[in-house]
Amino acid sequence: MKLNAVKAVITGGVSGLGLAVARHLVSAGGQAVLLDINDEAGAAVEQELGDAVRYINTDVTSEAGVQSAMAGAVETMGAVNVAINCAGIIGAGRVLGREAPMPLDYFSKVIQVNLVGSFNVCKAAGAAMESNKPGEDGERGVIVSTASVAAYEGQIGQAAYSASKAGIVGMTLPIAREYTRIGVRVMAIAPGIFWTPMVDGMPEHIQESLSASIPFPSRLGKPEEFAGLVAHIIENGYFNGETIRLDGAVRLQPK
Numbered sequence: 001m002k003l004n005a006v007k008a009v010i011t012g013g014v015s016g017l018g019l020a021v022a023r024h025l026v027s028a029g030g031q032a033v034l035l036d037i038n039d040e041a042g043a044a045v046e047q048e049l050g051d052a053v054r055y056i057n058t059d060v061t062s063e064a065g066v067q068s069a070m071a072g073a074v075e076t077m078g079a080v081n082v083a084i085n086c087a088g089i090i091g092a093g094r095v096l097g098r099e100a101p102m103p104l105d106y107f108s109k110v111i112q113v114n115l116v117g118s119f120n121v122c123k124a125a126g127a128a129m130e131s132n133k134p135g136e137d138g139e140r141g142v143i144v145s146t147a148s149v150a151a152y153e154g155q156i157g158q159a160a161y162s163a164s165k166a167g168i169v170g171m172t173l174p175i176a177r178e179y180t181r182i183g184v185r186v187m188a189i190a191p192g193i194f195w196t197p198m199v200d201g202m203p204e205h206i207q208e209s210l211s212a213s214i215p216f217p218s219r220l221g222k223p224e225e226f227a228g229l230v231a232h233i234i235e236n237g238y239f240n241g242e243t244i245r246l247d248g249a250v251r252l253q254p255k
Helices: 016-027 039-052 063-077 104-129 159-182 204-212 223-235
Strands: 007-011 031-036 053-057 082-085 141-146 184-191 243-246
Touching: 007 016, 007 063, 007 104, 016 031, 016 039, 016 082, 016 223, 031 039, 031 063, 039 053, 053 063, 063 104, 082 104, 104 141, 104 159, 104 184, 141 159, 141 223, 159 184, 159 243, 184 223, 223 243
Parallel strands: 007 031, 007 082, 031 053, 082 141, 141 184, 184 243
Antiparallel strands: none
């Protein structure tokens, strides 16, 4: 699929990795509808990127909300042929905390936002793409979800987060196999440690320590590099059913 033909729905699209993807796709001539819950940032991104984007306040854990947003995206752009899952929360906390064990509600919230939210969008996007006119190789769409290297070697305090991201890795191939019927490719990216708004707020010595932990190049990942990989997945029609690590060869230590 050519990037100038992209009509994308991007969750978490008004900040961090999602915003980098939106900027990349729009700069290549594509369109995007951004699903997020930050109205102020959404308005700012609409002003920055112009008529090529639209922001819709959407809770990815809401089945009805995502279905409504997907319908709004189809109405706005005429179709949806790309969906990018970037919405997520960190969810750090020990199972056996100093004061008490982790509340089950806390664990469930991380799973709901990161995993169930991604599944919710995959489901709604597949339904929207099913009626698209097939292009080269019969392709009707592309879905890319955001996992994490923590899916493979989660650190102490990441039980909830790692479980949610491992779930994204685990569901990618089965959904890709199912969506062959409708001509939709399904992929995931497992980023390592990237510059995000959360990292920007950390003390400089913590940022330096994080950078030093990455083998090569010994720096944090750039959101633009994540966006570039998303774009390559969209353009390369033979990517399907796989999770790609994007991490500078980092392997997370226990803590």
